[in-house]
Amino acid sequence: MTEFELIQGLRNGDESAFRYLVDTYQNRVYNTAMGIVQNAEDAEDVAQEVFIQVFRSIGSFKAESKLSTWIYRITTTRSLDLLRSRKSKKRFGFIQRLLGEDNEPTQDIPDFNHPGVELDRKENAARLFKVIGKLPENQKIAFTLHKLEDLSYQEVSEVMQTTVAAVESLMHRAKQNLRKLLEKELE
Amino acid sequence: MNTNKENRIDEILNSLDGCTQATAPDFFYTRLKARMEREVAPAARTSWMLRPAYAFAGMTIILLINVLAVFNQPRTEDNTAASEVDTFQSLASEYRLNEGNSSISMYNLNQDK
Numbered sequence: 001m002t003e004f005e006l007i008q009g010l011r012n013g014d015e016s017a018f019r020y021l022v023d024t025y026q027n028r029v030y031n032t033a034m035g036i037v038q039n040a041e042d043a044e045d046v047a048q049e050v051f052i053q054v055f056r057s058i059g060s061f062k063a064e065s066k067l068s069t070w071i072y073r074i075t076t077t078r079s080l081d082l083l084r085s086r087k088s089k090k091r092f093g094f095i096q097r098l099l100g101e102d103n104e105p106t107q108d109i110p111d112f113n114h115p116g117v118e119l120d121r122k123e124n125a126a127r128l129f130k131v132i133g134k135l136p137e138n139q140k141i142a143f144t145l146h147k148l149e150d151l152s153y154q155e156v157s158e159v160m161q162t163t164v165a166a167v168e169s170l171m172h173r174a175k176q177n178l179r180k181l182l183e184k185e186l187e
Numbered sequence: 188m189n190t191n192k193e194n195r196i197d198e199i200l201n202s203l204d205g206c207t208q209a210t211a212p213d214f215f216y217t218r219l220k221a222r223m224e225r226e227v228a229p230a231a232r233t234s235w236m237l238r239p240a241y242a243f244a245g246m247t248i249i250l251l252i253n254v255l256a257v258f259n260q261p262r263t264e265d266n267t268a269a270s271e272v273d274t275f276q277s278l279a280s281e282y283r284l285n286e287g288n289s290s291i292s293m294y295n296l297n298q299d300k
Binding site: 019022023026027028029030031034040043044047048051052055114115116117118121124125127128147148149175178179182183186 | 192195196198199200202203205206207208209210211212215216218219222223226
């Protein structure tokens with residue numbers, strides 16, 4: 001199925017086209033979300049939301065970029081939304097507990113282990129993910145797409161709707177920040 | 188910074204090299220379809236107003252307003268009849284119905300007085 005046929009099928013509400021879309025992109029979406037939200041359940045939740053959004057707004061997709069670029073963009077946006085809501089939940093956890101909406105105290109997220117990391121690197125990767133989580137949003141997205149999804153700077157720039165030079169700069173700053181954060185961690 | 192620490196940081200930074208893609212969990216499509224069907228026909232969601240804390244607070248506020256309204260009501264004498272006549276009189280004078288030379292005067296509102 002070509003991308004054009006897939007888009008047409010989705011626009012016509014064809015279930016086999018939707019199934020094909022999910023089969024083709026589910027791992028890319030899940031892996032990207034997993035790198036950003038650093039939790040398997042949340043990543044699945046984000047991935048589901050991404051496909052629902054793709055299904056609902058395929059009519060507004062103008063095909064100015066590749067379908068995969070558009071899907072990556074939705075994935076990163078949704079993942080960041082989840083991180084923001086997680087942060088605000090944590091911030092207002094005390095008030096929520098007072099109102100009786102959430103009686104369980106908010107817990108710090110445990111170290112994240114990415115399932116694709118080799119066994120002998122798991123400990124180092126967990127440390128790295130911990131500091132990736134502290135990066136500014138743009139740097140986090142650029143680093144995750146490049147390192148985890150193996151996208152080129154050109155592809156990352158298309159997803160982030162910016163220039164290749166800007167992505168290079170983001171990656172450079174991300175690495176510098178990670179280095180500083182790791183130095184503190186190792187002290 | 189000493190070389191050991193530098194090497195350790197490099198090791199950590201390179202720990203994602205060769206990392207394979209995480210695969211979506213089994214039955215992802217089935218769960219996705221189920222969620223989509225749920226969202227198409229959403230069950231009647233409980234409004235926040237129906238939560239006990241909010242409902243009770245709302246009821247208390249309404250009750251307080253009512254109590255305050257009852258206790259602050261000014262004691263007025265029963266002068267309904269007088270005020271009714273006043274209203275008729277003002278209406279009549281406004282439309283010049285009680286003037287003797289009015290050609291359209293059909294009914295003298297003051298006749299009952």
